[in-house]
Amino acid sequence: MAADARISNFGAKAHIALNDPKLRANFRRAMDGLMSKRAAQFADPDEWTALRARGAAIRARALAQLPELLERLEANCTANGIQVHWAETTQEANAVVLGILQAAGAKRVIKGKSMVTEEMHLNAHLEGNGIEAVESDLGEYIIQLAGEAPSHIVMPCIHKNKAEIAELFADKIAGLAYTENVDELTAAARAALRGRFADADAGISGVNFAVAETGTLVLIENEGNGRLSTTLPPLHIAVTGIEKVLEKLADVAPLLSLLPRSATGQPVTTYVNMISSPRKPGEKDGPRAVHLVLLDSGRSRVYGDVELSDTLRCIRCAACMNHCPVYTRVGGHTYTFTYPGPIGKILTPQLEGLDCAGDQPHASTLCRACADVCPVEIPIPDLLVRLRTEAVKPSAAAAVKGGGSGKSRAESLGWAGWTLMYGHPLAYRLATWGMALVGNWLPASAPMLKQWTSVRTKPKFAARTLHQLAREKGYGHE
Amino acid sequence: MSETPRARILARLRAAPRRPAPERPHWEPPAFGAGAKAKFRAMMEASHADVHEVTRADWPDRLRTILANKGVERVLYAPATLAGAQLASAWGDGNSPRLMAYDRPVEEMKEVLVHQVQAAVTMARGGIAQTGSLVLWPTADEPRLMSLLPPIHVALVEESAIGDSLAVTMAAQGWAAGMPTNAVLISGPSKTADIEQTLAYGVHGPKELIVLVISDEAK
Numbered sequence: 001m002a003a004d005a006r007i008s009n010f011g012a013k014a015h016i017a018l019n020d021p022k023l024r025a026n027f028r029r030a031m032d033g034l035m036s037k038r039a040a041q042f043a044d045p046d047e048w049t050a051l052r053a054r055g056a057a058i059r060a061r062a063l064a065q066l067p068e069l070l071e072r073l074e075a076n077c078t079a080n081g082i083q084v085h086w087a088e089t090t091q092e093a094n095a096v097v098l099g100i101l102q103a104a105g106a107k108r109v110i111k112g113k114s115m116v117t118e119e120m121h122l123n124a125h126l127e128g129n130g131i132e133a134v135e136s137d138l139g140e141y142i143i144q145l146a147g148e149a150p151s152h153i154v155m156p157c158i159h160k161n162k163a164e165i166a167e168l169f170a171d172k173i174a175g176l177a178y179t180e181n182v183d184e185l186t187a188a189a190r191a192a193l194r195g196r197f198a199d200a201d202a203g204i205s206g207v208n209f210a211v212a213e214t215g216t217l218v219l220i221e222n223e224g225n226g227r228l229s230t231t232l233p234p235l236h237i238a239v240t241g242i243e244k245v246l247e248k249l250a251d252v253a254p255l256l257s258l259l260p261r262s263a264t265g266q267p268v269t270t271y272v273n274m275i276s277s278p279r280k281p282g283e284k285d286g287p288r289a290v291h292l293v294l295l296d297s298g299r300s301r302v303y304g305d306v307e308l309s310d311t312l313r314c315i316r317c318a319a320c321m322n323h324c325p326v327y328t329r330v331g332g333h334t335y336t337f338t339y340p341g342p343i344g345k346i347l348t349p350q351l352e353g354l355d356c357a358g359d360q361p362h363a364s365t366l367c368r369a370c371a372d373v374c375p376v377e378i379p380i381p382d383l384l385v386r387l388r389t390e391a392v393k394p395s396a397a398a399a400v401k402g403g404g405s406g407k408s409r410a411e412s413l414g415w416a417g418w419t420l421m422y423g424h425p426l427a428y429r430l431a432t433w434g435m436a437l438v439g440n441w442l443p444a445s446a447p448m449l450k451q452w453t454s455v456r457t458k459p460k461f462a463a464r465t466l467h468q469l470a471r472e473k474g475y476g477h478e
Numbered sequence: 479m480s481e482t483p484r485a486r487i488l489a490r491l492r493a494a495p496r497r498p499a500p501e502r503p504h505w506e507p508p509a510f511g512a513g514a515k516a517k518f519r520a521m522m523e524a525s526h527a528d529v530h531e532v533t534r535a536d537w538p539d540r541l542r543t544i545l546a547n548k549g550v551e552r553v554l555y556a557p558a559t560l561a562g563a564q565l566a567s568a569w570g571d572g573n574s575p576r577l578m579a580y581d582r583p584v585e586e587m588k589e590v591l592v593h594q595v596q597a598a599v600t601m602a603r604g605g606i607a608q609t610g611s612l613v614l615w616p617t618a619d620e621p622r623l624m625s626l627l628p629p630i631h632v633a634l635v636e637e638s639a640i641g642d643s644l645a646v647t648m649a650a651q652g653w654a655a656g657m658p659t660n661a662v663l664i665s666g667p668s669k670t671a672d673i674e675q676t677l678a679y680g681v682h683g684p685k686e687l688i689v690l691v692i693s694d695e696a697k
Contacts, residue, residue: 033675047508054505064499067491086484138681139672155672162674186670186678193682198592214657224626224668224683231622231660232584232592242487249654253645254505257608264671267521268609271683272663280659284621285584296483300490306497 008336008348008357017330023159027331030158034322037265038373055258056377058251059313062212066303069212069245070294076215080277082290090120093295097122097204097237098129100291104235106131106201110193112219112226113137114206115153115316116239116295119338119351122204133204134196136225138189145172151332153339154263154318159331193225203229203287207240208315209255210292213248215276217292220260222270230275236287238275242294243303243312255315258375262317298351298401305399307386311346313376318343320370320380326363335360342370346383353402354391361387414448432465507608507643514607515691518640521610525666526679527687537690538568541632542575544688545597550575554591554598554628557581558619561601561634580621591623597630602664604647605640605691611665612689613647615658622660631684633664637694 017023042048062069074084085100087093101109109126111117111133123133123144135144139156143149146168150156157165162180169185170178176188205226209218217238219226230236246252252274260266279286303309321327321341332340337348337357345364349357361384370380390399391406421427439461444453452458464472510517519529532540545553556562557579569577578595580587600620602612612633616622625631641647644663648654653661668683679685 030675050503050505053503057500057502061499061502064497067488070488070491086482086487088483088487092483136682137672138670142672155675157672162676165673182673182676182678185673186681190681194592197682198588213654216657222668223670223681225681227622227626227662228682231626234585242491249657250645250648251502253507253643253648256644257507267525268611268663268665270525270664270666270669272611274657274661275659276657276661277659280618282618283659284580284582284618285623286621286659294487296487296490300487300494303491304494306495309494309497 006352006356008352008359010334010336010359010363013334013336014330014363017334022161023331024329026159026161027328030152030155031322031328034263034265038262038319038322039265041261041265041267051254051257052375052377054254055315055375056313058246058255059315059376060310062245062247062251063243063303063309063312065247066242066245069247070242072212073210073215073245074294076212077292078215080215081280082215082217082277082292085291085293086296087293088296090295090297093120093239093293093297094122094125096293097239098126098131100235100237101126101131101202102129104202104289106235108196108200109133109202109204110197110200110229110233111135111137111140112203112205112221112229113140113156114204114239115150115338116206116241117204118150119297120239120295122239134193134200136193136197136229137221137223138186138225141189141193142168145169149333149338151340152318152321153316153341153343159333197225197228197232200229200233202235202237203231203233204237204239205230207238207244207292208259209252210240210245211249211252212245216249217275218252218256219273219275220256220269220271221273222266224271227271227273230273231286234287235289235291236275236278237291237293239293239295242296242299243314259315259317262319262373262375301401302347302350305395305397308346308350308383308399310378311343311350311383313378314343314347315376316343317375319373319375320378323369323373325365325367325369335363342380342384343378346378346380346387349387349391349402350400353405354387354400355402355405358391358402358406361385361391410448429465429467432467435461436463436465436468507645509642509646510607514640514642515637517607518605518610519691521607522666522687522689523610525610526669527610527666527689529689529691531693532690534692537634537692538565541565541599541688541690542569545575545630545632548597548630548686550596550630552576552578552595552597554578554580554595554624556600556620556624559601559617561599562620565599580624584621584623591627595628597632598624598628599632599634600624602633602635602689603639604651605635606642606644606647606663607640608643609663609665611644611663614662614664616660616662617658622662625662625664626683629680629684630686630688631664631667632688632690634690634692636692640691 151159327341394403670681
């Protein structure tokens with residue numbers, strides 16, 4: 001669904017989602033649960049404040065030294081036996097992954113959950129080249145069977161309820177009868193995927209943190225599919241955005257104390273998998289080759305603007321979307337691109353360009369719920385406002401791809417008129433007097449009023465202006 | 479163009495305005511003092527692990543009873559480790575469940591590992607009280623898949639090796655000086671909540687995690 005659509009169409013999609021009671025119930029239930037579980041984890045405000053300040057500083061510190069840390073990461077990974085590749089675009093990254101697989105003669109791939117590979121649309125690329133890629137995270141497996149894209153970055157099939165999954169499994173898994181029993185559905189997925197792990201020629205995963213100091217890839221998960229994908233097949237390819245690097249191994253501890261608690265309200269994920277090398281001589285398992293693909297895909301451009309580069313601090317916990325009143329009501333598919341919710345609203349326009357996702361920064365009430373819960377203090381609402389500005393009045397450095405594309409003659413004229421009116425007392429008085437006189441005669445379908453009145457009652461203009469009322473009450477100037 | 483993607487990415491990053499690298503503000507992970515073991519146990523049990531306190535002498539017998547009660551017939555063990563040797567000598571022969579050694583590369587025993595063994599016994603390098611986690615550094619003698627493929631994972635941990643937090647454990651053991659091929663923290667059996675946020679165990683990894691805490695008194 002998202003794979004082909006390159007233009008965001010938030011308004012129309014939101015309208016459809018808002019009128020889908022099942023979808024809204026699925027999201028509402030899920031988000032309520034996630035919010036209360038997170039709140040229970042951070043019940044102590046002092047602990048939260050200190051931990052989050054540490055987390056934010058760790059990420060900001062890593063970004064401040066990004067080029068040096070990437071080189072250190074590469075050097076230490078290479079010394080450990082991990083082969084490092086760089087890709088400027090998603091197409092290049094797809095080609096790198098395909099090249100590694102083809103060189104190894106790999107035909108069957110098992111995948112751990114990875115948003116970067118969703119961003120690359122890697123599965124489609126591999127399948128187009130005769131390589132079968134099977135998702136092994138339960139949520140990802142479900143949406144792969146359904147032919148859909150993830151609607152949430154942590155819980156990809158959150159838009160589906162039990163009955164929908166039961167129907168899907170009965171339809172797609174041979175020999176399985178319809179059941180809504182979650183244990184039976186889970187067991188069916190385990191049975192269906194076990195052989196896939198064993199037969200896979202390669203495993204592909206994402207990365208949560210890449211530690212420059214030790215050349216270590218840290219992956220977190222609950223199911224064990226990530227560990228299996230990175231341990232059982234003879235070849236492991238990890239793909240990550242260039243921003244995921246950390247300076248020190250010790251930085252992992254506080255971030256691990258923030259990420260799962262913010263994401264799912266767990267004290268820690270079931271597994272924290274730290275990979276520092278391929279199988280060494282004498283070791284009995286683990287992949288014989290490990291590759292790390294570092295993907296840019298617009299991130300270095302984001303990095304070029306100091307304010308906007310705070311976007312890159314993100315550790316992908318999804319707390320911002322779990323707490324977003326907009327996301328909760330419209331769901332992840334409304335955002336068209338890979339990253340939905342508040343983080344998507346600042347990341348997507350920067351990666352894809354304001355010309356194709358310029359509506360996303362407007363899909364917000366700026367209520368700041370996202371900023372309140374962000375474990376690394378990304379000022380999401382400020383960046384939304386900055387992107388709204390970039391869309392109509394690009395900064396001198398042309399910081400954002402597609403900057404200025406949101407400029408419209410009508411809007412510019414409107415604001416010019418507004419500035420004139422509020423800057424000149426006489427114009428202001430004339431205009432308000434005029435509105436008081438004829439405002440109520442304007443039809444609800446008048447241009448610029450139509451969008452507002454399509455879902456709201458038309459505002460009623462008072463017969464007399466505030467200035468007139470004030471004068472009658474005896475107020476003078478000032 | 480002769481320039482590589484690497485060179486172009488790094489050049490763009492270097493061309494960006496420099497920004498100050500903030501210092502890490504003060505933060506201290508929680509400490510539990512004498513309550514560390516109790517916290518470890520409570521957190522482990524909260525994530526559905528089965529915790530038993532054992533002694534250095536009696537754990538193989540205790541384990542045999544636990545596994546036999548679960549109807550386990552085939553147990554994977556690491557013959558070249560101290561714990562493995564103790565297990566094998568206490569087990570004797572002819573006793574159920576049957577011990578199977580992980581003594582060859584995975585390629586030579588994949589069928590057994592993926593489909594046949596029902597439980598595996600490993601050591602843990604330590605425990606973390608804050609989150610109820612086991613620290614495993616798999617080795618050539620005690621490979622990675624032991625704690626992952628069998629439906630039941632049994633982990634032995636010394637009570638004295640239970641620390642307060644990951645931060646303290648990493649620093650005390652000097653992890654940054656040299657990481658193993660794979661280090662893993664395990665906090666309960668494999669689980670998922672992908673279907674309507676309903677918890678289900680054993681989705682891909684072990685369905686059960688049995689933790690044997692070897693008490694200090696028995697030294």
